Amino acid sequence: MADAAxxxxxxxxxxxxxxVLAYAALVLGVLVFAFPIWMTLVGSTHDVGxxxxxxxxxxxxxxxxxxxxxxxxxxxxxxxxxxxxxASAMLFNSALMAVLIAxxxxxxxxxxxxxxxxxxxxxxxxxxxxIFITLMLPVEVRIIPTFEVMVNMNLTNSMAGLTIPxxxxxxxxxxxxxxxxxxxxxxxxxxxxxxxGPLRFFRDVALPLSVxxxxxxxxxxxxxxxxxxxxxxxxxxxxxxxxxxxxxTKMIGTGDSQNEWNTIMATAMMALLPPxxxxxxxxRWFIKGLTETEK
Amino acid sequence: MASLDIxxxxxxxxxxxxxxxxxLAVRDxxxxxxxxxxxxxxxxxxxxxxxxxxxxxxKVLIEGQDVTPLEPADRDIAMVxxxxxxxxxxxxxxxxxxxxxxxxxxxxxxxxxxKEAAEMLSIAQLLDRKPRQLSGGQRQxxxxxxxxxxxxxxxxxxxxxxxxxxxxxxxxxxxIRRLQKRLSVTSLFVTHDQVEAMTLGDRLVVxxxxxxxxxxxxxxxxxxxxxxxxxxxxGSPAMNLLPGTLEQGxxxxxxxxxxxxxxxxGARPGADGTxxxxxxxxxxxxVDGAEGVAMVVELAEPLGSETVxxxxxxxxxxxxxxxxxxxxxxxLSLTPDAGALHVFDAGTGKRIDPA
Amino acid sequence: MQKKVIFRxxxxxxxxxxxxxxxxxxxxxxxxxxxxxxxxxREDAFGLSREFVGxxxxxxxxxxPNYLTVVWNTAVFSVSVAVLAMAVALFLAVQADKAIRAxxxxxxxxxxxxxxxxxxAAVLWLFLFHPQIGIFGRMLxxxxxxxxxxxxxxxxxxxxxxxxxxxxxxxxxxxxLAGLQSIPKNVLEAAAIDGxxxxxxxxxxxxxxxxxxxxxxxxxxxxxxxxxxFGTIHALTQGGPGLSTTTLIYKVYxxxxxxxxxxxxxxxxxxxxxxxxxMTAIQFRFIExxxxx
Numbered sequence: 001m002a003d004a005a006x007x008x009x010x011x012x013x014x015x016x017x018x019x020v021l022a023y024a025a026l027v028l029g030v031l032v033f034a035f036p037i038w039m040t041l042v043g044s045t046h047d048v049g050x051x052x053x054x055x056x057x058x059x060x061x062x063x064x065x066x067x068x069x070x071x072x073x074x075x076x077x078x079x080x081x082x083x084x085x086x087a088s089a090m091l092f093n094s095a096l097m098a099v100l101i102a103x104x105x106x107x108x109x110x111x112x113x114x115x116x117x118x119x120x121x122x123x124x125x126x127x128x129x130x131i132f133i134t135l136m137l138p139v140e141v142r143i144i145p146t147f148e149v150m151v152n153m154n155l156t157n158s159m160a161g162l163t164i165p166x167x168x169x170x171x172x173x174x175x176x177x178x179x180x181x182x183x184x185x186x187x188x189x190x191x192x193x194x195x196x197g198p199l200r201f202f203r204d205v206a207l208p209l210s211v212x213x214x215x216x217x218x219x220x221x222x223x224x225x226x227x228x229x230x231x232x233x234x235x236x237x238x239x240x241x242x243x244x245x246x247x248x249t250k251m252i253g254t255g256d257s258q259n260e261w262n263t264i265m266a267t268a269m270m271a272l273l274p275p276x277x278x279x280x281x282x283x284r285w286f287i288k289g290l291t292e293t294e295k
Numbered sequence: 296m297a298s299l300d301i302x303x304x305x306x307x308x309x310x311x312x313x314x315x316x317x318x319l320a321v322r323d324x325x326x327x328x329x330x331x332x333x334x335x336x337x338x339x340x341x342x343x344x345x346x347x348x349x350x351x352x353x354k355v356l357i358e359g360q361d362v363t364p365l366e367p368a369d370r371d372i373a374m375v376x377x378x379x380x381x382x383x384x385x386x387x388x389x390x391x392x393x394x395x396x397x398x399x400x401x402x403x404x405x406x407x408x409x410k411e412a413a414e415m416l417s418i419a420q421l422l423d424r425k426p427r428q429l430s431g432g433q434r435q436x437x438x439x440x441x442x443x444x445x446x447x448x449x450x451x452x453x454x455x456x457x458x459x460x461x462x463x464x465x466x467x468x469x470x471i472r473r474l475q476k477r478l479s480v481t482s483l484f485v486t487h488d489q490v491e492a493m494t495l496g497d498r499l500v501v502x503x504x505x506x507x508x509x510x511x512x513x514x515x516x517x518x519x520x521x522x523x524x525x526x527x528x529x530g531s532p533a534m535n536l537l538p539g540t541l542e543q544g545x546x547x548x549x550x551x552x553x554x555x556x557x558x559x560x561g562a563r564p565g566a567d568g569t570x571x572x573x574x575x576x577x578x579x580x581x582v583d584g585a586e587g588v589a590m591v592v593e594l595a596e597p598l599g600s601e602t603v604x605x606x607x608x609x610x611x612x613x614x615x616x617x618x619x620x621x622x623x624x625x626x627l628s629l630t631p632d633a634g635a636l637h638v639f640d641a642g643t644g645k646r647i648d649p650a
Numbered sequence: 651m652q653k654k655v656i657f658r659x660x661x662x663x664x665x666x667x668x669x670x671x672x673x674x675x676x677x678x679x680x681x682x683x684x685x686x687x688x689x690x691x692r693e694d695a696f697g698l699s700r701e702f703v704g705x706x707x708x709x710x711x712x713x714x715p716n717y718l719t720v721v722w723n724t725a726v727f728s729v730s731v732a733v734l735a736m737a738v739a740l741f742l743a744v745q746a747d748k749a750i751r752a753x754x755x756x757x758x759x760x761x762x763x764x765x766x767x768x769x770x771a772a773v774l775w776l777f778l779f780h781p782q783i784g785i786f787g788r789m790l791x792x793x794x795x796x797x798x799x800x801x802x803x804x805x806x807x808x809x810x811x812x813x814x815x816x817x818x819x820x821x822x823x824x825x826x827l828a829g830l831q832s833i834p835k836n837v838l839e840a841a842a843i844d845g846x847x848x849x850x851x852x853x854x855x856x857x858x859x860x861x862x863x864x865x866x867x868x869x870x871x872x873x874x875x876x877x878x879x880f881g882t883i884h885a886l887t888q889g890g891p892g893l894s895t896t897t898l899i900y901k902v903y904x905x906x907x908x909x910x911x912x913x914x915x916x917x918x919x920x921x922x923x924x925x926x927x928x929m930t931a932i933q934f935r936f937i938e939x940x941x942x943x
Contacts, residue, residue: 018848022745023752029742030759033816036774039785043777056785112670115663120656127667134678136930140877140899141922144906144915145684146677153676165677168670186380188656189347190441194394195368198657204393208384227767229881234907245767249885255776255800261783268773275765283758287824290764 037272044068044265051261063262071266075251087267090244094226095274097162097243101225102218104167110210113176114202118188128177135170139231147234157238166231172217175292179213180206216289219282223275244271297358297448297481298323299344304353306339313339315505316353324479326472328496330486332528335502338453341485345451346370357448368397373442374451377458379434381426381441387413388422391441405444412443415474432463439471443478450475450482456491468494489529493517501525519637523572523644526637532577532603532615538641539573541565545650548573548638552610554588559633561649571647574637577603577617580629587630590614597621682923688916707917716893717901717918724876724897727811731879732871735815736864739822744852746823747830757827764820768813769881775813776886799887803894806887810895813886814879821874822867829863830856869933876925898922 039056045064046057075084116128139146146165147156155161183206191201232243242250248271251264279286299321306314313336321327329337342348344355346367354363362370373394381390388409395405413419416436426434435455442450452471456464472495475482486492492499493513501508501516501524509521520526520534527533539548542555545562548571549555556573565571581587590606602622605615616629638647689707691700711717742760746753763771781787781798790797799806833856841855857864880899883889889896889904896904902922906915 019748022748025745026742026749026752026756029738029745030756033760033763033819036771036778036816040774040777051783054782054788056783056788058785108669108673111666115666118657119659119663121660121663124663127671130674130679131670134674136927137678137682137923138877138926140880141902141919141926142678142681142685143903144912144919145681145688147907148684149677149681164673168673168678173670184378184380186376186378187382189345189367189374190376190380190382192347192367193345193372193374195397196393198659198662200397201657205382205384223765227765227769227881229767229769229884230903233884245769245881248773249769249881252773252776252885254888255780261777264773265777268770268777272766272770272774275767276762279762279765280758283761286761290821290824291828 037269040265040268044262044269046262048260048262051265052258064266067262067266068270071263071270075247075263075267085239085242085247087244087247087270089240090242090247090267091270091274093159093241094243094245094271096159097228097232098222098225098275100159100163101166101228102221104163105169105172105221106214106217108167109169109172109176110207110214113173113180114206116173117177117180118198118201118206131168131170131173133170134168139165143230143234150235156235157241159241161235162232162241162243163225166225166228169221172221175213175217176210179210183209212285212288213292215282216285216292218289219278219286220289222278226275298356299449299481299483300354300356300359301340301344302354302356304340304343304350304355306336306343306348307351313505314343314350317507319500319507319510321481321483323481325497326475326482326484326495327498327500328484328486328492329500329502330489330492330528331502333487336505337485337487337502340502341451341453341483344449344483345372345374370449371445371447372449372451373445373447374453375438375442375455377454379426379438379455379458381434381437383426386423386425387418387429387437387440390426390437391422391444394441394445408444408446409440412440415443416440431459432467435459435463435467439474443474448481450480452482452484452486454486456486457488464491471495489531493529499529501528503528519646519648520574521646523574523639526574526639530576532617534574534576534637535580535614536639537573537575537612537614539571540567541569541571541638542567548636550588550608551612552588552608556631556636557633558636558638558649560636563638563647564650565647570641572639572641572644574639575631575635577615579632579635580614580616580618581632582616582618582622582627583630587628588614590616590627590629592625592627595622685916685919685923688912689920691916692913703913707913708921711914711917711921719893720896720898720901723807723893723895727807727814727879727895727897728872728875730811731814731818731875732868734811735818735871736822736867738815739819739867740826740864742819743823743826743830744856746827753827753831757824760823761820763817764824766817767881768817768879769885771817772810772813772882772885775809775816779809801891803891806891806895810879810883810886814875814882818871818874822871825863825867826860829860833859866933869929873926873929873933876929898925 042057042060043051044067046061047063050057050061071087073086073088075086075090112127112131116124150156150161150165155164187205188201191205196204227245228243229245232246236242236246244267248264248267251267252259299319301317301319304314304317305312317340319327329340331337339348343350346362346365350363354361356362357370357372382393385393391409391412392405395408400408409422410419413422416439418433418436418440421429421433421437426437429437438455455471456467459467468491484495486495496513498510498512499516500510503524509516509525516525516529520529523536527536538551541563542549544567545558545565547555547557550573563571588608590604590608592604592606594605596603596605601617601619603615603617604622604627605613606627608614614629616627639645640647690702690704692703692707693700746756749756766774776784778784779787779797779799781791781800787797796802797805799809837855837859838851841851846854876897877899879897880903883895883897883900887895889900898918899922902915902918905911905918
């Protein structure tokens with residue numbers, strides 16, 4: 001009996017030890033992941049001199065307010081930055097672009113998925129495959145000819161050019177199609193009995209039933225839009241349309257140590273905060289969106 | 296409220312023929328139940344009447360008007376679905392009101408009609424709930440209510456009770472019948488359950504392999520089944536079918552095992568020795584002293600007030616009998632009640648009536 | 651595949667599809683066709699005329715030693731990012747799976763890097779590893795290791811790998827954790843009764859059971875490293891020093907946008923398209939088994 005008791009105690013000890021180690025590893029992981037942000041946040045509250053000298057600060061300094069104010073209003077136009085667009089303007093552009101892309105993609109995908117699922121018409125499968133194939137043509141592999149199309153259509157340096165070409169979405173169409181296929185046939189039949197036509201059924205039944213999918217997709221697509229890099233880099237050289245992600249790297253240029261690092265760090269914080277907030281606050285939708293779109 | 300006429304309706308899906316020409320006239324206010332095993336085409340027929348499916352051939356008339364080319368919405372009918380098909384994001388009220396809203400019925404009238412139907416179905420206190428907050432029976436009532444508020448010419452029921460548990464099913468069955476009688480709406484009800492069919496219908500249509508095997512009142516179908524399929528489909532336990540021959544100029548039948556049973560309701564046409572199928576319901580077999588056929592009991596199923604006995608005749612033919620009270624014997628002598636024998640053509644299975 | 655009950659009509663569904671098809675046609679298929687077409691053309695030195703040269707552009711690209719260097723870079727970069735991001739994520743997911751009550755809290759604390767743009771992630775790591783202003787950059791230099799990713803190619807590659815993997819860990823973590831949490835508890839209990847200790851249990855039971863997730867993530871991570879890290883590289887190293895952090899995508903951009911070498915850039919685009927198609931095909935073969943479209 002003593003043996004069993006010893007074994008049980010050992011097993012309990014092992015379990016406790018395992019759990020402690022797990023928590024320790026997780027805390028360490030969280031710290032490692034947060035460290036770059038911490039350093040940036042702290043750095044954004046010091047003056048340009050101490051950063052440039054390389055006194056890497058680990059705790060907040062007294063210059064936070066002025067650094068953020070300067071980044072917000074002038075983009076640190078003061079002394080050494082070659083690139084100066086106020087962060088407020090860039091944030092507005094990023095937000096507008098992200099929302100337009102997300103809403104546009106969702107609207108366009110909803111309509112096409114609805115057409116493909118609830119109608120039988122000649123060319124249905126061709127349309128479906130045409131949309132599907134776009135999965136295989138990311139903008140990165142067709143940069144130059146796409147740019148030429150934009151130039152020919154006079155769409156460069158415009159919010160339309162920045163967003164419309166990114167609104168086609170095979171992923172979102174596939175997601176909505178899959179969801180529509182799960183709507184029981186009886187709903188359509190009941191709607192037919194009730195006298196609802198296809199548009200009415202879309203508005204009154206299909207759309208309201210899709211709200212959770214729309215919310216989940218919105219989170220993913222907002223981040224997708226906000227984080228666009230290559231496309232705005234190519235499309236925009238008009239500074240009034242600069243997005244914050246591209247603007248931030250333009251501020252850094254080649255990474256000269258003489259940069260105004262304090263405003264750059266403040267701008268970096270502002271560039272990452274909106275999408276991070278969206279993910280953290282809408283975590284449930286985010287995870288649903290992530291796992292559903294990748295199925 | 297209207298009459299319904301189904302004329303020569305056929306339906307094929309590709310090469311598969313599902314309906315081989317159905318004719319049916321439903322009178323104003325009548326409840327007709329279409330009953331049959333799964334795959335017999337009963338649901339397809341209902342969906343053709345609803346306009347959800349297009350007939351390959353034939354016509355559907357409501358109140359004498361040909362509605363075959365019309366959309367479901369234009370036929371002025373209402374349907375209760377097997378899965379109820381309640382819109383999950385709408386409240387009970389909105390579910391019931393939706394069809395009226397689309398038809399542009401004034402708000403006040405919608406409210407009044409929904410209220411009236413809800414009270415009739417005793418779901419008035421549930422109007423603000425969503426379907427997922429309702430029990431199965433309550434959903435069933437809402438589905439009924441959605442049909443009732445429309446004041447349609449025709450009610451269609453597509454196995455609406457099959458998702459309910461046994462007790463609720465019996466209760467809802469009675470309620471549907473009461474409502475239908477009270478509203479006296481012409482109704483077509485599809486089910487695979489013969490008890491449901493017998494209890495609900497003014498008349499039954501027994502369907503078999505895309506054909507209407509028999510159309511008649513429940514008692515007609517039960518007491519004079521048109522063929523061996525209907526004979527075994529309606530009634531529980533199923534009617535015994537035994538091979539035999541006509542004797543005594545058609546006034547009696549002889550079982551394959553040798554016993555001779557007189558036909559008390561009249562002689563059947565046909566020469567002596569003609570092969571026939573003899574039908575006898577288990578409840579029409581009586582245990583007697585010695586004159587009857589001898590059955591070796593293989594299984595006794597006591598049901599309390601009666602016992603169902605399964606066994607074999609000396610020549611190996613299977614036989615089922617239903618006897619009152621408890622029965623424990625291993626061997627029984629059985630005689631058929633006078634006039635309870637059915638005779639069917641051995642080849643076609645069609646009923647042979649007294650000449 | 652197709653619903654049984656449908657609405658009738660042709661004009662309406664076509665109208666509903668039109669926006670998507672227009673955008674797809676104008677901004678996807680037309681340029682992709684152009685890329686294929688230009689990959690067979692060559693422009694003269696002054697950009698005045700183009701002539702058809704068959705597969706010459708492809709031959710030039712594939713025999714260019716620089717291109718082969720870039721292929722090698724891409725392989726090293728992608729595999730390192732995928733392995734690093736997946737190993738860290740799996741380790742953290744296993745720990746989070748053990749910490750049952752706190753799993754959700756840790757999930758929140760670990761998923762946010764997903765939302766950080768690749769370019770911004772690169773900037774964060776630049777702040778850490780900048781030879782003059784970065785804490786690690788200075789530490790390394792003070793310790794006598796010559797650290798300057800702007801001069802040393804190996805260091806530049808290491809830095810872009812870390813910056814790219816950092817962001818992707820969150821994504822992998824979510825999927826690994828979901829995979830681990832979907833393993834039925836009684837399977838693990840059975841293994842425990844069979845006498846398997848935790849470490850053994852992991853490699854003989856858990857790891858095989860989440861192998862579909864692992865394979866799926868491998869493909870996703872490779873695709874990410876291939877196509878979505880343009881911003882990381884552009885913000886950190888601009889492909890340098892020399893070619894040491896130039897990947898295939900980055901080279902298409904440099905040759906097309908900066909060097910204006912259209913024929914070569916188009917040929918590279920076509921090669922990449924073939925690559926994406928292969929990857930998508932693999933991804934969908936896997937998906938088909940998991941979900942039915």
